[in-house]
Amino acid sequence: MKAIVPSGSSNLLPLTTSDNKTNKKSSTKTKKRKRFSKKNNYFDESYIAKVEQLAKIKQKQEEDKASVRLHSFNGGTKSHESGPVIKKGDKIKSLKSASVSAKVKSSSTLDNVPVDFPETILCFEVYHNKRKFLKTQEFVVLGRQFLTEIKDKIYCLTDEIMKKVGQYETSGYFLIEDVFCNDTRGYSSIDYSKPILDWLENSKDDALEKWEYIVAGELQQKQKDLLDTEKKQQLPRFKAVNMQSTRFCDIRFRLGAGYLYCHQGDCKHVIVLRDMRLIHPEDVQNRAAYPLITFQSKLRYMKCSVCKIYRAQKITVDDKWASSNPCYFCDVCYYMLHYANGSLLYNDFSVYDYLHE
Numbered sequence: 001m002k003a004i005v006p007s008g009s010s011n012l013l014p015l016t017t018s019d020n021k022t023n024k025k026s027s028t029k030t031k032k033r034k035r036f037s038k039k040n041n042y043f044d045e046s047y048i049a050k051v052e053q054l055a056k057i058k059q060k061q062e063e064d065k066a067s068v069r070l071h072s073f074n075g076g077t078k079s080h081e082s083g084p085v086i087k088k089g090d091k092i093k094s095l096k097s098a099s100v101s102a103k104v105k106s107s108s109t110l111d112n113v114p115v116d117f118p119e120t121i122l123c124f125e126v127y128h129n130k131r132k133f134l135k136t137q138e139f140v141v142l143g144r145q146f147l148t149e150i151k152d153k154i155y156c157l158t159d160e161i162m163k164k165v166g167q168y169e170t171s172g173y174f175l176i177e178d179v180f181c182n183d184t185r186g187y188s189s190i191d192y193s194k195p196i197l198d199w200l201e202n203s204k205d206d207a208l209e210k211w212e213y214i215v216a217g218e219l220q221q222k223q224k225d226l227l228d229t230e231k232k233q234q235l236p237r238f239k240a241v242n243m244q245s246t247r248f249c250d251i252r253f254r255l256g257a258g259y260l261y262c263h264q265g266d267c268k269h270v271i272v273l274r275d276m277r278l279i280h281p282e283d284v285q286n287r288a289a290y291p292l293i294t295f296q297s298k299l300r301y302m303k304c305s306v307c308k309i310y311r312a313q314k315i316t317v318d319d320k321w322a323s324s325n326p327c328y329f330c331d332v333c334y335y336m337l338h339y340a341n342g343s344l345l346y347n348d349f350s351v352y353d354y355l356h357e
């Protein structure tokens with residue numbers, strides 16, 4: 001550092017870069033620094049600021065590293081404590097099952113219900129209500145479990161919004177093949193399948209026409225021309241059952257086929273039963289731990305458009321002082337921009353709570 005500023009030199013900058021490394025061992029730092037700041041205060045300040053900035057970044061990186069290590073370490077110990085029966089030697093061998101058993105801990109609390117044999121395990125996928133090809137969750141569920149057990153574990157933003165506005169209701173159905181499985185547990189549950197079944201009953205021709213189109217798509221007409229067949233499509237015999245009294249082993253389904261989950265009026269998701277197998281000794285043997293979440297898509301959050309640091313908590317629309325429309329705000333920035341001495345400055349805009357994307 002000493003030679004960064006050779007005594008009497010007025011040409012500071014080039015020397016700073018070239019001599020920096022070779023003279024680190026010098027012991028007369030203070031002397032030099034005095035001279036340095038005297039001669040060129042501007043460069044000194046910007047240099048120190050830069051170093052401080054880099055030190056901060058470095059520190060942040062170290063903290064991140066430490067937290068990641070801590071996290072994975074915790075996961076490991078958790079699984080060791082809570083896993084089914086994991087011998088010491090097996091700990092590394094089955095990483096995947098270890099991570100699964102870590103999740104079991106959080107969901108199953110203290111219950112320990114042995115699994116009946118033979119039991120089947122099903123892989124159940126849920127897709128996004130709008131981005132239809134985006135898988136949001138994946139579960140492992142037992143064949144003897146009721147469909148409501150998995151419904152209660154499905155996460156959807158619509159549920160959260162309805163809870164916020166106090167209009168949440170438990171009604172909903174799974175349409176699997178030709179069976180509507182209605183959730184009728186709630187006191188004021190609505191049978192969503194009823195108007196559909198009524199329409200099928202009362203408008204048979206209309207329904208059949210639509211069904212033919214659904215089944216064959218645009219190829220229908222071409223096939224008809226080619227085969228010259230008068231064979232009429234048959235409408236499936238749709239029926240309805242209660243979800244809470246229907247188990248996976250009670251229903252007929254095809255692996256990999258897309259079925260429907262509908263809730264909160266008309267929030268619809270594709271669901272897929274992807275795989276089926278017998279339970280294995282390495283699977284979690286506690287029935288209360290199922291349905292196990294094996295995949296959960298990462299939730300995306302927007303940052304506050306003002307400070308660009310904190311997660312957005314509010315979103316405004318048609319807000320004349322906002323930088324964009326719609327505009328995201330953290331609570332702090334929102335109140336700083338819209339309130340003075342506790343009173344709202346203007347109200348010709350709409351504001352909503354923001355949860356996530």
Ligand SMILES: [Zn+2]
Binds near residue numbers: 129158263268
């Ligand atoms: Zn939904």
Ligand SMILES: [Zn+2]
Binds near residue numbers: 305308332
């Ligand atoms: Zn902010």
